[in-house]
Amino acid sequence: MLQKLEFIKERWQEVERELSSPDVMGDMKRYAQLNKEYKDLSRIVEEYHIYSNIVSNIETNKSLLSTEKDDEMREMIKIDLDELLEQQEIIENKIRLMLIPQDPEDSKHAIVEIRGGTGGDEAALFAGDLYRMYTRYCERRGWKMEVVDVTEGSAGGYKEVVFNVLADDSYGQLKYESGVHRVQRVPDTETQGRVHTSAASVVVLPEADEFDVQISMNDVRKDLFCSSGPGGQSVNTTYSAVRLTHLPTGIVAQCQDQKSQLKNFDKAFGVLRSRVYELELAKKLEEESKKRKTMVATGDRSAKVRTYNYPQGRVTEHRIGLTIYNLPNVMNGDIQEIIDQLQLAENAEKMKEGTVA
Secondary structure, eight states, X not given: OHHHHHHHHHHHHHXXXXXXXXXXXXXXXXXXXXXXXXXXXXXXXXXXXXXXHHHHHHHHHHHHHHHOOOHHHHHHHHHHHHHHHHHHHHHHHHHHHHHSOOOTTTTSOEEEEEEEOTTTHHHHHHHHHHHHXXXXXXXXXXXXXXXEEEXXXXXXXXXXXXXXXXXXXXXXXXXXXXXXXXXXXXXXXXXXXXXXXXXXXXXXXXXXXXXXXXOOXXXXXXXXEOOOSSSGGGTTTSOOEEEEEEXXXXXXXXXXXXXXXXXXXXXXXXXXXXHHHHHHHHHHHHHHHHHOOOSSOOOOTTSEEEEEETTTTEEEETTTTEEESOHHHHHTTOOHHHHXXXXXXXXXXXXXXXXXX
C-alpha cells in the first residue's frame, strides 16, 4: 500500500506543478480537470502522511522493544505499539475505500426528475410526497434546490417535477435514487379502505457543463408558450415558457418556472445538455455492466428499487434487501442511512472484485 500511496503523492505533486503552468492556466477545460484531480488526490495524500507517520512509529517501537531490557519500559512500549497497530488497521481500511476508483460524475450537481407512474391521481400524490422527501433531505444537507419545471396533478401532487440540486457531490449521493419507487397505502379516494399500489419514477442526472458536451444551437428547436400555474399576471399572457428540442436525438427539455424568458431558456438548456450527456453515460454504463453486474448502480430506470408500505410503516430497499420500520422519518427526508448502505454495498462489491489492491 505504501508504494501505491507514494505513486499517488508523486502524481499529486505533478498536478500541483501543472496547475501553475501558463499553458494550463490558459486552457480552462484542462485547468478544471486538473483542479478536480488535485482536490481528490489531496484527500488521499493527507491520509498518507498520517499513515506513514504511524508506520514509522510502529517500526521505532518494534526496534525499541528488541533492545529495551527494563520490564516497565517494555510494557509501556507494548501498550503504545498495540494502539498504533489498531490505528494502522483503521486508517488502512479508510484509505482502501478512498482508493476505490470514483465515478468522475459524483462530484457534480444533480438534476432530479420525478414522474407519477401507474396509479393515476394517487401516483401524482406519491410523486409529490417523494418531492417533499427530497426537499427535506436537501434541507438537512444544507443543499440549495432550484425548480426547473412542474406539471401539477389534477388532485394534487405532481405528474412531473424537475429540479436542480446545486451542491458539490450531490449527484454522487442522489444517483442511487434512480429507478421506480412503489407505494402501498389506502388512497384518500378509496372508500372501501383497500390498500392500493402506485408508483413513481425517479431519474437523477449529473449536471453537465459546457466542457462535458457541446450542443450547437443549429441542432436545437426553440418553442415559446405561456406559463401555467401560479405566478401572477404574466401567467397565460406572456410567452415566457421555453421548450427546447434537440433535433439529432429528439430529447426535449422545458422550463416555465421563471417570469423571464431568458432565465427559463438557461434552465431548460442546462437540463437539455445534461440529458444529451446522459446518453453517452448510458452507453458507458451498458459497456461496464457487461464486464460486471452491479446490484446497485445499474442505471436501469425501469428497475423497482424501493417500496414504501404505509400500513406496516416500513421502507424496503430491494437492491440490498434492507428494510427500515421508520417510514414517517424517511418520508420526512431521513434517507441518509439508505444511501450510506447502498454506497457501502457498491464499495464492498468493487473491493470483492479486486478493484482495490
